[in-house]
Amino acid sequence: MIEPSDWSLLRSFLAVIRRGSLSAAARATGLTQPTVGRHIDELEAGLGVALFTRSQAGLLPTEAATALVPHAEAMEAAFAALVRAARSGGDARQPRGVVRISASEIVGTFVLPTILAGIRKRYPEIIIELVLNNRTDDLLRRDADIAVRMIRPKQDGLVARRIGSVPLGLYAHRDYIARFGLPDMIEALAAHHVIGFDRDDHSARSVASSQLPISRELFSYRTDSDVAQVTAIEAGLGIGGMQIAMARRNPALVPVLANQVAFELDCWLAVHEDQKDAPPIRAMFDGLAEGLARWVSEGGR
Structure with a gap:
């Protein structure tokens, strides 16, 4: 037996x-x-x-x-959560242990490093693990302790805090515009090279609206990596969506249909209710909430 x-x-x-x-x-x-x-x-x-x-x-x-x-x-996920919980003990005045954070590619690559560097200065004994994906079930599976999501987590058992919203728009490199022109209406996108998802439409569904019908057939450059989509826009491969603040950092990027197409993504921070009071997780959650709120208030810069 x-x-x-x-x-x-x-x-x-x-x-x-x-x-x-x-x-x-x-x-x-x-x-x-x-x-x-x-x-x-x-x-x-x-x-x-x-x-x-x-x-x-x-x-x-x-x-x-x-x-x-x-x-x-x-059982494997529960055992991994048990190990992380065991490592997370210690003096609440100086939190220590392992905290695993799940975030989207864009946020994990371009936003969190600066925020986490500030948290590291305050809590040097917290070990940070960062996993990049767009799944919303990893907290319930105990694959992560805290999740930064651009869509509201709806699963029972989670404590979620809305941080704010981040504006997005369509952009293209000026070299692309010089070669193919600037579309003057949404319908004209069908004649352009548009960058979008391949098989995973999760990110697209997060921002989909009646403004811009989104389907795989619209795209002539397809990738499920959000970072790869941004770098493709910056390389001049076509027109694609990205955070407005990120686009403004690159003077070579030109807004496309700015008066007709505008999106927003909500930023949420979530933690499993059974873990929210563990000292290192609480410290990390509060630090992330503070840093992300500052990022959102500055327009996602």
Whole structure:
């Protein structure tokens, strides 16, 4: 019978699921191949089901294994949260520990470093981990402690604070305008090179409105990286959306349809309600709220 505390078996199970073989799983976990194989045998014996079948392509998961994956991943996330919580103890007068922050590419790359540098001066014993993505579920999965989001988190169990709104607009490099001209109406964009998403329309949905119908077919340069979209605009590849304050820092960028197209993104700070009072998380949350509020009040500069 499998004991609930025997995490090592499930750790090996997930490694085999993700790597496809005992040898690759052993390299990923730092265990020996026989140990990983023994873990799988013990897990199968304890559960009373076969989890893998052998093939020329490696180990293939059975239906039972596939059904087990989300539960094993939930345990993995909970264990990671437990480790972070254990590291976050200490004197509340000088918070210390690990705080993992999740933010969008743009905010994490261009906004947070300066804010985090100020927080580091006040709380030098906090270890900062930063992960860049646009997911809204990472707090509930305990993949992060604090999230900076440009859309309101709606999941139960989260404490969210609205920081303010950041204006966006359409821009193009002056070299692009010199070559292709400046569109004078929204409909004219169809004849231009427009930069936008590829397969992930999360960011586009955040700013979509009746002003500008957004679809993948509109774009002749497609990437799901927000940073890659900004650098493409700055390279003259086409017309795209970006924060107005960011665009103003580059004198080579020209506003496009400024009187017809304008967007705003709300900035939110969120934390899981079970973690909000941990000293390092509270210190980081308050520091981020202060820094982001200043950034928003200055127009996103």
